[in-house]
Amino acid sequence: MTTKTNRQWRLAARPVGLIKDSDFTWTEESVPELGEGQILVQNKYISLDPTNRVWVTDVPSYLPPVGIGEVMRGGAIGEVIESRNAAFAVGDHVQGLLGWQDYYVGTGQGLQTLPKMAGVPLTAFMGLFSHIGLTAYFGLLDITKPKAGETLVVSAAAGAVGSLVGQIGKIKGMHVVGIAGSDEKCKWIVDDLGFDAAINYKTENVRESLKKHCPNGIDVDFENVGGQILDDVLSLMNLHGRISLCGAISGYNATEPVPGPYNFFSIISKRLRVEGFIVMDYYDRAQEAMNDLGQWLMQGKIKYKIDEADGLDKAPQALNKLFKGENVGKLVVKV
Amino acid sequence: MTTKTNRQWRLAARPVGLIKDSDFTWTEESVPELGEGQILVQNKYISLDPTNRVWVTDVPSYLPPVGIGEVMRGGAIGEVIESRNAAFAVGDHVQGLLGWQDYYVGTGQGLQTLPKMAGVPLTAFMGLFSHIGLTAYFGLLDITKPKAGETLVVSAAAGAVGSLVGQIGKIKGMHVVGIAGSDEKCKWIVDDLGFDAAINYKTENVRESLKKHCPNGIDVDFENVGGQILDDVLSLMNLHGRISLCGAISGYNATEPVPGPYNFFSIISKRLRVEGFIVMDYYDRAQEAMNDLGQWLMQGKIKYKIDEADGLDKAPQALNKLFKGENVGKLVVKV
The missing domain is CATH 3.90.180.10 (Medium-chain alcohol dehydrogenases, catalytic domain)
Known part of the structure; x- marks a missing residue:
């Protein structure tokens, strides 16, 4: 050989x-x-x-x-x-x-x-049929237990996980706003994936745009980024909102210690639930997600x-x- | 008149x-x-x-x-x-x-x-029979759902709420460690209130003392203080730990914006649930707490x-x- x-x-x-x-x-x-x-x-x-x-x-x-x-x-x-x-x-x-x-x-x-x-x-x-799909599926549905009519914000919305999260939010009847880093990405998630709105964080004032696109406030945040974007989201969360903490990519390359959000106290005043998760914890429930994701793919309801x-x-x-x-x-x- | x-x-x-x-x-x-x-x-x-x-x-x-x-x-x-x-x-x-x-x-x-x-x-x-008792009761029991044998850390442990939280933790069979600001306070919560250990944050290295007194890590944190103390606690939280965010008194007099904890990312890596609450939300369930608190007072199990x-x-x-x-x-x- x-x-x-x-x-x-x-x-x-x-x-x-x-x-x-x-x-x-x-x-x-x-x-x-x-x-x-x-x-x-x-x-x-x-x-x-x-x-x-x-x-x-x-x-x-x-x-x-x-x-x-x-x-x-x-x-x-x-x-x-x-x-x-x-x-x-x-x-x-x-x-x-x-x-x-x-x-x-x-x-x-x-x-x-x-x-x-x-x-x-x-x-x-x-x-899709991977840790990515499982992360999006359980991180949204299991951690935040979203309800139809609620407003969902997704950061890193044109990324692998974020793009699925927003689509699952739409399937569940949510009002979905994505935050991404280029006009091309924003166009993709709205025109192709069906998000209700997208915010280009590189060219827009994120907080003002969130206010505009989330007229009823934010009920659920699927957080991939952290830093200033999380602070902007926190400032507009509704009472008893839920934040699924999937990642904090804005800090991963930092050379100095990165502080948590300045609006940390709003977790108390707004009675928020902030929960972190790691997809590995859901591997034993993978089949649940795969069944739904497979069906949605065949029905044309989800793209990757x-x-x-x-x-x-x-x-x-x-x-x-x-x-x-x-x-x-x-x-x-x-x- | x-x-x-x-x-x-x-x-x-x-x-x-x-x-x-x-x-x-x-x-x-x-x-x-x-x-x-x-x-x-x-x-x-x-x-x-x-x-x-x-x-x-x-x-x-x-x-x-x-x-x-x-x-x-x-x-x-x-x-x-x-x-x-x-x-x-x-x-x-x-x-x-x-x-x-x-x-x-x-x-x-x-x-x-x-x-x-x-x-x-x-x-x-x-x-006791007030917002203080309700805060301690629901903030610990409803938010964190503690189990016997788990380790509970309470900050501002000689304060009105903290001193009750630790005693309720003991009633529920937890290992309870309090953090307070003087030797007199530490002596009171251990000798009179029955905490398992106390840490004087003004004279001790909080993280090292937490390590010593929480040999199995921290499952539940009842947080009144925030700032460095919360960071020390976060660094020793166990997987799937719960943090009841009651207050962040260390920042209330700050004249500059106060960042959230530097160990914020550990909420993800340890899959923590961080939940804020305000006692007003529990006023309609006050009787539940009053019944238990009254009984514990009569049985000599709780002091204020x-x-x-x-x-x-x-x-x-x-x-x-x-x-x-x-x-x-x-x-x-x-x-």
Whole structure:
């Protein structure tokens, strides 16, 4: 059997601010012989998510930091090309933390085998039937328990999660306002995805625009950004509003400690419920979400978009697109 | 009928930092004749609460700001001494927003008539059977749904609310750690009230002491203080912990905008639920709390302490004791 070369991005340093290529080392090593119980997976698509940036800090979070010298942690989809594990067959597509590399070798623990669905492209398992879809589904429906007629605000609304959240809000009968970073993104979420309104935070006064587009105040906020945008939202929340805290991307590249919102006290005066969540906690309920998301996709009620970077070597720079607001929809690297 | 003189503190200016006497005007006016449907109440005890400080800022909160020139808003207990309203009899004791003055004249709307309970002093309706008791009871039990064996941290633990919260936590089988501002307060809450441990935030490293006294982490935080103390607590919260946001007294006298906690992101990574509440929302369920609190008082399971300032003229300066950490238990002014 021919020896395969495994190209890898390994963490070289804790990044300061935006990620630089020099924060990683590009290594090439031979793929080893499989041991008993192991599988060899060839990565097809690597998922780039804001949480990648959290994982490379040395602050303990919901997963331990990626160690210096380790292959960069990353969600991915790959194809099983060799197997010495009865749970996986050659040709299976699997999803999980396969890492920023060409090949994964291991027991397959924690990997999910993707169902074979005719007519559904592999990228649907990145942008919809994935942690992205689960995040949007449970983060909105389970955490905030929205009601028809309520007003929902979504930040990072043209991102992978935000774009789904707004559409699910519409399916549930909410008035949905998205906040995004370009006119193109705003046009997409309103014209193609059916949001009621969009705010370009780079050119508009967010608070004034929120006032205009949320005449009845804000009942539910799906928060991806934090910082000033969260403060603007807090200032217009209704009594007993709910905030689903999914992310705080505005602070992920900060080089100084980032304070919480200045309107923190309004959580008391408006009796808000602010709840954080991590999609991993919902993996055992994934089927609930997949059933609904699949049905909505077939009914044409929900769309997803893939923003594809070409080549494993592009991964570090492509990740920065998330923080510069340059991606539309789900950002992936085609390996 | 003799004309009565009504001494009043009226708001003269928006205070900056700690309250000064000059932020108020001392006025004396005659009590008018009662109109049909009105009552005359002679104030006995005025309740001094951190929220008084919130009400005199010009920031909209859960009640509108006190207007310049208006009698200072304040909860109080008084005795009905004249009545042209069939709902109130002379001799009744009433409780409500009677204001910083000798006499209240009005329809009695929003006032509660206190039950006559043999052997229960009037001050019990300030320190226990009052907004204080309701705040502690519902803020802990309804907002955080604590379980026996969980660890509870209470800040401002020797204050009116905090001291009750810790005792209710003990009644519910929790491990209870209080944070307070003097050795005397710490001794009181441990030796007299039965807290498991106390931390003097003025002399100890709060985070290190929390680590020591909460070996299993923190499941529930009853937050009265905010600022650095909340950040220390956040750093030790367990997954799926709950924070009942009752107050943020550390910021009430700030002259610059106060940021939220620097550990705000841990709400996500630890999947915390942070919920604000205002006791007014629970007034319709008051009887539930009163039944339990009354029973616990009779069983000797709960104690309250009254910190009494003598004379209406002392009200503004006495209020500052809350922010200087000088009160122990429920701060009141005896009119």
